[in-house]
Amino acid sequence: MANIYPYGCFTHAIVRGIPESFGKLAEGGDGFQTDIAKAKRQMGVLTGALRQKVGLQLIEIQVDSDLPESWRIEDIAVIQGDTALITRPFKQQRCCEAEAVRRVLNELNMTVVEMGEEEGGSGGATLEGSDVLFTGKEFFVGISKHTNHRGAEILADTFRDFAVSTVPVCGGSRLKNICSMGGPDTIIISNSDGAKKTLRVMEQLSDHHYEILSVSEEVAANCIYIRGPAKVDYLLHPTAEECSDSIAAFQRLTDYTLLPTACSEASKLGGALSSFCLLINKKHTY
Structure with missing residues (x-):
């Protein structure tokens, strides 16, 4: 069995x-019209928050x-415990x-699993990390343009200690565009009709109960929850400028340290806060 740590605890x-x-x-x-300088500033704020405020060890891969x-690094691997599945x-x-x-x-001595050499597109397995929601108890895999059922089957075969359910991605291009985890038992989700449809399917397929934190803007549905080394709950979320109607929802998490982090340039490309990082718990000490 892969090492299983308390949900949200990360070191890297x-x-x-x-x-x-x-x-x-x-x-x-x-491609798309973007402000590269602004995107770099926003990336800098995110990495600064992860390193200086949350206290994670940051590993930066050279830009290419x-x-x-390639900035959308979340798509490239799904990591749980000491196992990493390289996606396709x-x-x-x-x-x-x-x-x-x-x-x-x-280099981190992770157990690395490869999806194989199947052809991409509709002819073989495809899987992107932004379509994978791990709740600490189970996996939900969004079936979208980017991820298919064969990809979900390989994920289920890799992480056999957890239930894996496939759900339709309604109202967004990727599953994590419409939902994310806001804690060990909390799902943050857009209040769009499509997202609600996806949530109903998730609830039907799950044996677990989750609290639901509904947010008004789609961009607000993607957050990063981390249980810090000092046993502090952090939530990195889009800024008030990007999701003014959803800030009150985040403020209901009164025991959390809220870290507003802009992601507007990534959002133009269908990305989100979680797109920028792969989180790992290399050695659980808290």
């Missing part, structure tokens, strides 16, 4: 910086402008992003 965060090609697509083309979507993004061009991530995970 792996990040990859914003490339000069930020906003372009992995398969080429003009030949990999325009829908866009085959993105598979090159895994090399540097794999190297870091091996």
